[in-house]
Structure formats: structure tokens, C-alpha cells
Amino acid sequence: MIPAQTQTPLPDIIGDLLGFGTEMGPGETFIASFIGAALVGTLMLTMTALAGPWAKRKITAAFTDRYAVNRIGPAGLLIIVADAVRLLSKELIVPEGVDRPAWDLAPIVIASSALLGFAVIPMGNGIHLADPEAGLVYVFAVASIASVGLVMAGYASNNKFSMLGGLRAVAQNLAYEIPLVLIAASVVLFAGSLQMSEIVAAQTETLVSLGGVAIPSWYVFVNPFAFVLFMVANLMEVGRNPFDIPEAPTEIVAGYQTEYSSAYFVLIYLGEFIHIFLGGAIIATLFLGGPAGPVLPGILWFIIKIWAVFLFTQWARSALPRLRIDQLIEVGWKGMLVLALANLVLTAVIVGVIA
Template sequence: MNFVPLQESPVVLPEQIARALFGNNPAAWQEMLSALIGAALIGTIMMTMTAFAGPWAKRKITAAFTDRIAVNRVGPFGLFIIVADAVRLLGKELIIPDGADRPAFDLAPIVVASSALLGFAVIPMGSLFGINLHLADPETGLAYVFAVASIATLGLTMGGYASNNKYSLLGALRAVAQNIAYEIPLIVTAASVVIFAGSLQMSTIVAQQQETLFTIGGFAIPAWYAFVNPFAFVLFMVANLAEVGRNPFDIPEAPTEIIAGYQTEYSSVYFVLFYLGEFLHIFLGGAIVATVFLGGADGPASGSIGFIWFTVKIWAVFLFTQWARSAIPRVRIDQLIEIGWKGMLVLSFANLVLTAVIVGVML
């Protein structure tokens, strides 16, 4: 595998918007307005995906895995269930439990949902007909996305504590224990990719995966880090399941044990925000996987429709999380902690050391 020389960062979306609206020398307020427009566009795209994934796709996929019939009565293919669920949930009464700690109770769902949306700011989603869907490209992009995604743990803790419910508090404590146990292996595994790429910048990580790893029968295998280091890819996918709370790691909710845990007391728009945040984090996890291990928006004719390939990859990760939800039984809390600290942590550090040795020999 040959390293791709570092290139100049591509023009990000706010710059493209500013040039289109205000010319080549926009003022500061015009740049700020362009950034807000770009952020609104990216946020709308991701929340639209979430609207399809939560009320509709999740049910359809689960039904397919379990040989059942999913939503099929409301609109073609049951698609209008998205509108029906929105009206139903938002129309419910917002109930605040006695003894709830406000404003922590009010802020928790907002923190969970917004932390995921902030993560998409540095994800290079590829181009669509000449528009580069990438909000910002800082040199510490990978560190940033992990930092803002971890803020969700604070939101879960606030919601569980502020609800004045013992089951909610147990769910919050489980969420903290789980995220600490699996976030360290997640970041350490990503660090092994940083060693290969030589940078924390998301565009550079994607650029380093553009070469051909090897050719089999005339078919070129790309130098995606999932192929370069499949062991790290598997570790990352398992740790990502824990981070987004999918089986076998849905301990913080565990409906049969602690009746939805941290979100037991939430209803109406607050429940919608928690639900939205859950699926936004699943898509953010898929976006990180696609960027770090699957070549980002790389694919046939990716120059003009790279965003479509990127979308296919994050939906593939979403499909994997739904398969895990349907097929893998939940582990006990003691088993979850043991897997994280005694298994994933050790394996992730072993992978990091081995990667450093291999790259050191290559260079």
C-alpha cells in the first residue's frame, strides 16, 4: 500500500454557498449566513433519513428478519406511518413527573439529539452534482466528532437523574458504565487508522484510501482501511454497537428489565427528541465507519454522485445494527462490562501496537 501525498482540502459547503450568493469576496456576516444555510441543509438531510429510519425502516427491517408483516396500511408501503407517528407523538400530553429536576429534565433530550447533529459538521459526505456536502474540515476532525458524540452520555445521565424514577436512574448509570467501557476501545481502534493515515483530518483519512490495495482477476480492491486492517474494522463495529445502544448492548434501555431506563418518564415532544437522538447517533456511527474504514464517498463515478455511495454505506451500517437488534440476545450488565474492559480494551490496544509496528516497518 502506497501513501497518497497530502492534498489541499476541498472547498467546503459554506464556501461554495458564499461564492454562489455573494461572489468571491464575501463579508464576515455573509460567510456566517452561508455557514448557517449549509448547516441547515446537512441537518435537514440527516433528519430526513432519521424520519424514514425510525418509524418506518426499523419496523420493516425487523419484520423481515423475524418473518412478520410490518406497517403496510397507512399509505403506499406504509410510508405515511412517518406522518401518523409524528402527529400521534407530538399530540400527546407532555407529562412532567413529580419531583423532576428541571431544567435538567427539559435539557436532556435536546443534548442527546444536538450532540449527534454537531458530529455531522466534519463528516465529508461527498459531492452531489458538483455540491461538496462537507461543512468543515479541521485538522482535528476525528477527535472533534468523538468529542461531541460523547456529549450524549451527559444527556442520558441528566434524563435518568432528573426523572425522579429509580428505573430511570439505573438506566443512566448503565449508560455511563457502558459508554466509558466501550468508548475507549472505539477511540483506540480509530487511532490505529490515524497511524495509517498520518492525520486526524477527515478529508485526509478519506484521501489515503483512494489507491488500489491489490488486484484480483482484473478487479481492483480499494485500499479502504476495512480491507487494510479488517481486525480493527470488526472491533470498531462491535464497539459502535455499544455506543449506539443496539443489541447485545441495549442495557441502558432494557425494556424487560428497567422499562426503557433513562427515558421511562419522557413523553410527547421530549420522547420524540430522545428517539430522534438515538437514530441520529446510529447514522453518525455509520458515517464515521464509512469515512474511517470504507473510503468515505468513494465508489464508481463518485466524483459526481459520491454522496449516493456515502448514503449507501451508512444505511448498510444501519442495516447491520438492526440485524443485531433482531438476532442477538441482550447480555447481562456484568457480562457487558467484562466484555468491554477485559476483551475489547485489550484487543484494541493490541491492534494499536501491532499497527504501529507494521507502519514503522513500512516506513
């Protein structure tokens, strides 16, 4: 079977194309990496641009019996441009008494932390910026930095609703992060590695063959229980319904982002969507065989999988009521954590007995 991805990281390929040779110096490495990162970043931001002003509205509209944007451009697609102009041309209001450096940094932290995670995600067709041995740990680490951004935003805004949102973000973060990592650990037990490329490679083997169709050993098939748990924990991580408690529009106005407008608001909004996509990328890598799939090239499969997860978050948003903060913490600590531990122990036993 052909490996789903090449083992050469993207910067090396770019270096090759630029004629830097096999042994790149620090300057050449920087240039190649920078170009690679820009490529990946652009891809993700383009997807976010598509998802935020357009796809999200269209999906919600489909769930709720409406048309949504359909006036500007084909299928309303040019709303993306219109929205960008609208949002960026608004006045950037700085409320009195905000804690200046923190207040300005928060949107940047929120937006950039999620982008960092894509550095180690194998996207197929050689698009893989870096492949450190502890890749999975790195992803979870940078994804959680966003919570720091939320707290900064909430605390620095000098607004009580923002502060409630920031505090809720911390409480929520503590409640889901541990189960999330524990579930991922069960995948690591199967794959025997924290390296993203290894985890993907471990999923290429055939699990069973049904009528000539080979079902690959994606961990969603190997351990559906962990997959379901992870999907729920991921919803908590990205803060979508029923877990959009830190921003809870009907309760605390907009939570931590209440006081942000214009470019800062765009950054936060962007960060949320990149976060959803990063969640999708992690799920695709851990459970859905990364970029693997028939016929289409790997990168397309990867994008399809990410969008499938995005669609799921929007589905949940349209259909589920929001939990209360105390109920979420109960779900996190009393439900998810216990189930995640059970899953981990079970996996350890199975892996230990079989392997």
C-alpha cells in the same frame, strides 16, 4: 484518479453561489454556514424520519416473518406522517419532582450532540461543512456528549428505573469509549492525519488489482480486524443490541427515557437514530473510503454505507440476546480494550516497518 471529494467546504460553495465572493465577512460566513448546516441537518433528519417509524419496522419485520406497516400510503410509508402527528399530539407529562432545567435539557442534548458530529464528515459531492485538522477527535468528543444527556435524563427524572438506566449509561460509556478511540487511532496511524478529508483521501489508492478490478485501500480491507472491533464498539456506542443496556426494555422498563413523553420522547428517539447514523458515518469515513464508490455519485454511496451500518444494527437487534451490565463491562475492559491495544501496537509496528 479523481479525488472522491472536493476540498472546498460546503459553506464556501454556498457563499460562492450567493455571490459573497472569496473573502467572506463574519456575517456572510455565518449565513453560508447556517444554510449549509441546515442542509446537512435536514438530510440527516429526513433519513432519521425514514428510519425510525418505517425502515426499522420493515427491517425487523423481515427478520421476524411479518409484514409490519403496510396500510397507510405506498408500502406504509405515510406512517411517518401519522406517527409524527401521533407522537407530537400527545400530552407532555412532567412528573412530580423532576429536576426541571436538567430534565428539559437532556432530550435536546441527546438529539443535538449527534447532529453536531456531522459537521466534519465528508459526504461527497462537496457536502462537507468543515474540515478541521483534528476532525476525528471532534467527532468522538461530540458523540460522547450524548452520554451526558443520558445521565441528565436518568438523574433528573426522579424515577428509579431512569436512574438505573442513567448509571448504566455511564458505566457503559466508560467501557466502550476507550477501545473505540484506540481503534480509531490505529486508522490515524495508517492515514497519518486526524483530518477527515485526509483520512478519506488516504483510502483512494489502489490496494491490489484483482482481474482488472482495482480494490481501493479502504481500511476495512487493509485492517479487517480493526473494522470488526470498531463495528462492535460502535454497537456499544449507539446502544443497540446486544448492548442496549441503558434502556433495556424488559429489565428497567425504558431506562433513562421512562418518564419522557410527547415531543421530548421524539427528541430522544430522534437522537438515538441520528446517533446510529453518526456511527455509520464514522465507520464509512474511517473504514469504507467515505463517499468513494463506482458509478453512483459520492453522496449516494455515502448514504448507502450509512444505511448498511444501520441495517447491521437492526440485524444485531433481531438476532442477539442482550448482555448483562457486568458482562458488558467485562467485555469492554477485559476484551475490547486489550484487543484494541493489541491492534494499535500491531498497526504501529506495521506502519513503522513498512513506511
